Structures are given as C-alpha cells and as structure tokens.
Amino acid sequence: MNESPAYLPAPPAPASGDGAATTCLLVTRDDGLADHVALIAAACGVVLAVERRPPDRWPAGCTLALLGPDAVLDASAAGPRVPVVLVGFASDRDGLWRVAARQPGVRVAILPEASAWLGEFLGERELHAGHGRLTVFAGGTGGTGTTTLAVLTALYAGRKGTRSLVVDADPHSRGIWALLGRPAAGGVGWEDLMRSRGQIAPGHLAGILPQVGGTSVLTWTHGQPAPVRGAILHEVIAAARRSFDAVVVDAGRSAGLGETLVQLADSVLVVASAAVPGSPQAFTPVGPDAGTTWRIVVTGSLPAGMDAPRVAAAAGLELLAYVPPTPALATASAEGRLGSVLTRPRIRRRVEPLLGWSLPAERPASGYEELAS
CATH class of the missing domain: 3.40.50.300 (P-loop containing nucleotide triphosphate hydrolases)
Incomplete structure (x- = not known):
C-alpha cells in the first residue's frame, strides 16, 4: 500500500447552525466497508454521509472524516480540516498503520474487531457535537x-x-x-x-x-x-x-x-x-x-x-x-x-x-x- 500521508487533522469546523445533526463523512469505494460503518453509525444515532471519492470541498457540517484505504491512496484531493479515522479490514491493517504513524493524531479502526471502539468514539463525539x-x-x-x-x-x-x-x-x-x-x-x-x-x-x-x-x-x-x-x-x-x-x-x-x-x-x-x-x-x-x-x-x-x-x-x-x-x-x-x-x-x-x-x-x-x- 502507498505510504503517502493521510489528510492532516485540524480542529473541527463548527456546525452549520441550522440544528442539523452531526455529519460524519466516510470516503470509500468499498461497498462492504461502507455498509459495515453505516451500521455502526446508525447504532450511535450519528448521521453518516458516504462519498466514493474525496470531495473537492468538504461539507461545512462535517465534523469527522472516516477514510477507507482507497481514499488514503488518492493523493490528488484536498483533505478535511477535521479529525480523521482510517478504517478498513484486516487485509488493510499494515498499510493503514504505516500511514497513521506518519500523521500524529490520525486514528485507525480495523474492522470488525474495532467495531465496538468505533461505536463508542462516534457516540462520544455526538455528545460533544454542535457549534x-x-x-x-x-x-x-x-x-x-x-x-x-x-x-x-x-x-x-x-x-x-x-x-x-x-x-x-x-x-x-x-x-x-x-x-x-x-x-x-x-x-x-x-x-x-x-x-x-x-x-x-x-x-x-x-x-x-x-x-x-x-x-x-x-x-x-x-x-x-x-x-x-x-x-x-x-x-x-x-x-x-x-x-x-x-x-x-x-x-x-x-x-x-x-x-x-x-x-x-x-x-x-x-x-x-x-x-x-x-x-x-x-x-x-x-x-x-x-x-x-x-x-x-x-x-x-x-x-x-x-x-x-x-x-x-x-x-x-x-x-x-x-x-x-x-x-x-x-x-x-x-x-x-x-x-x-x-x-x-x-x-x-x-x-x-x-x-x-x-x-x-x-x-x-x-x-x-x-x-x-
């Protein structure tokens, strides 16, 4: 797997102020990964948006980015100014951890064993959500x-x-x-x-x-x-x-x-x-x-x-x-x-x-x- 650095994390952007629920954006072309993460997010009451490629501009209401292995490989896109979690399955473990090691603050969730941790993490962020x-x-x-x-x-x-x-x-x-x-x-x-x-x-x-x-x-x-x-x-x-x-x-x-x-x-x-x-x-x-x-x-x-x-x-x-x-x-x-x-x-x-x-x-x-x- 390419070891290009992941998106650089920065303090979360404020929500849009219209009362909308927190948005967590998952970027991956892997439908199986998207389905797995969507179930975890739904259990926490977190709104999850899914993109197949990193967007040119990240949504204003996005407060957390979940990036699949394919999104990390895409070195042409602009990264979000929000915290980042790299998500993937066991076959992606080594590559994701190599990327995370070069970017302090980036977290890694290897599924399905990290499903409980990811659920707790999303749920805790939901408590802190809002502008x-x-x-x-x-x-x-x-x-x-x-x-x-x-x-x-x-x-x-x-x-x-x-x-x-x-x-x-x-x-x-x-x-x-x-x-x-x-x-x-x-x-x-x-x-x-x-x-x-x-x-x-x-x-x-x-x-x-x-x-x-x-x-x-x-x-x-x-x-x-x-x-x-x-x-x-x-x-x-x-x-x-x-x-x-x-x-x-x-x-x-x-x-x-x-x-x-x-x-x-x-x-x-x-x-x-x-x-x-x-x-x-x-x-x-x-x-x-x-x-x-x-x-x-x-x-x-x-x-x-x-x-x-x-x-x-x-x-x-x-x-x-x-x-x-x-x-x-x-x-x-x-x-x-x-x-x-x-x-x-x-x-x-x-x-x-x-x-x-x-x-x-x-x-x-x-x-x-x-x-x-």
Whole structure:
C-alpha cells in the first residue's frame, strides 16, 4: 500500500447552525466497508454521509472524516480540516498503520474487531457535537451568586442577539423562575423532560422551552424539583449545542460537579466568595479533558488587605472577573425581575467578562490542507 500521508487533522469546523445533526463523512469505494460503518453509525444515532471519492470541498457540517484505504491512496484531493479515522479490514491493517504513524493524531479502526471502539468514539463525539459554546457555572460554596450570574450571562447573550439557553442543573435547585418571574408563555420544564421517552430533537428543544427576553430557560416549571438524571442532562446538552449559540449551565456547587459534565464543557467558571474563597483543593479541576478551561469569578466584599487576584491565587485558579456587592442586583433577584438590571451600564460592565467567555468563538476561515505527494 502507498505510504503517502493521510489528510492532516485540524480542529473541527463548527456546525452549520441550522440544528442539523452531526455529519460524519466516510470516503470509500468499498461497498462492504461502507455498509459495515453505516451500521455502526446508525447504532450511535450519528448521521453518516458516504462519498466514493474525496470531495473537492468538504461539507461545512462535517465534523469527522472516516477514510477507507482507497481514499488514503488518492493523493490528488484536498483533505478535511477535521479529525480523521482510517478504517478498513484486516487485509488493510499494515498499510493503514504505516500511514497513521506518519500523521500524529490520525486514528485507525480495523474492522470488525474495532467495531465496538468505533461505536463508542462516534457516540462520544455526538455528545460533544454542535457549534454552541457550553459554559458551566459552579459555586465554591452556597450563597456566592452562582445562579444569579449564570442567568444574567445567558440573558445578556440573548439581548445581544445570540441564541442563548440557561440550564438549571443544580441538584438542590428549587427552580430559577423566582429570579425571573413567571414565563410570559407556557413551555416545558425538567419535570416534563424527565417523563418523556425517546431522543430529544435539537430543533424541537428550541421550540418547546419558555423564554425570557429572547433567552430560553430550562428549569423546574411547576413540579417538585429533583436531581436530573445524568443521561437526560447529557442528551439535553447535546441537543442544545446544536440549537443554541451559547449554553449556560448552573451546576450548583463545584464539589458536586460530574466528570462527564466537565468533559462536555468548553469552560467551567467557579464562583467563589471573596470572604471565604476556599482552598485550592476545593476547586481542583476534575476530569482528564485538558480542553476544558477553568476560571474563577470572585464575588462579595474583599477582606482588608486582599484583592481579587490574591483571592483567585489562594483558590488556585486564574481570575476571570470580580463582582462586588451590588444592591440593585440583590433587589432585582429578590423581586423576580433579574433581567431588568441589564439596563444599567454598571451591571452590564460587571457581566461583560462572563459574557465574552460564554459566547462561541468566531468561525475560522475555511481552508483545506493539500495531501503531500
């Protein structure tokens, strides 16, 4: 088999933003290989497109390329700027591994023995799929303003025209409508989704949630709050990232953060009291995913002789913002009109660092790496 380098991997391109499911593109002329991979993809709920030859330009919604041995041999086509998995059968093993050895980051799946691995890989990518940025707010202790800041960040994003969603994932939550007043129109809450069966369609999720000022809200609407099962939470997040540009999650206290939720997040913002910042051990990032960025937001009155950077250093995290006590914010929260405070320039300035961290990055310019000869 020719040892020409495979397509060079690069960070995934964002999805098209229309709520479409993730597309995985398989390039091969081997019908048997295509059928085998299609069955694996179908079992994971992943949309698979099949091309017999590498396209001149890769689809905008393509987030993963699966290349058969014949596609690797085609050195005339432009490669995708997405992760690559080389797939084939036992007879292709040596050639595929030689190609992968020359391209760090390229994975190899020899079928059928690697079918289970490929299924898990595709399924995990489906959880991470979507263009929306996922920001998790977690409190160092109770009473730090975690929920208030999470909701304000999502509302501010909505005011700026961003499709935003705030998700109440605090296991001890009583719901967040007390901060916002009642929704102007009906919509579903966690109690409804907990009773539902079947997968949540991204477009459907965006249409059934109540809104406040253009921001969708998922919380407990009329039932008794209870911890949300992990499987449902992850399915909702997967759907939300394909429907919204900014997904903000109020996860409760940082000590209770689940590893899978952290791995799904683009960033975790720990909200800590200036008076009781906690020890570095209290905020030790969990989960092996180095792609999740942790920052700290310091709130409340600073002790004498302390400033926000020192509080952040004591907690062992890099400072993102300091939010001092703000009477107008506390009053608006208590009266159920939290969104109204965003008319105040001073409060908007306090929230802007959190907003900037929670919005998706601009879509990079499209480009394609040419295969080396």
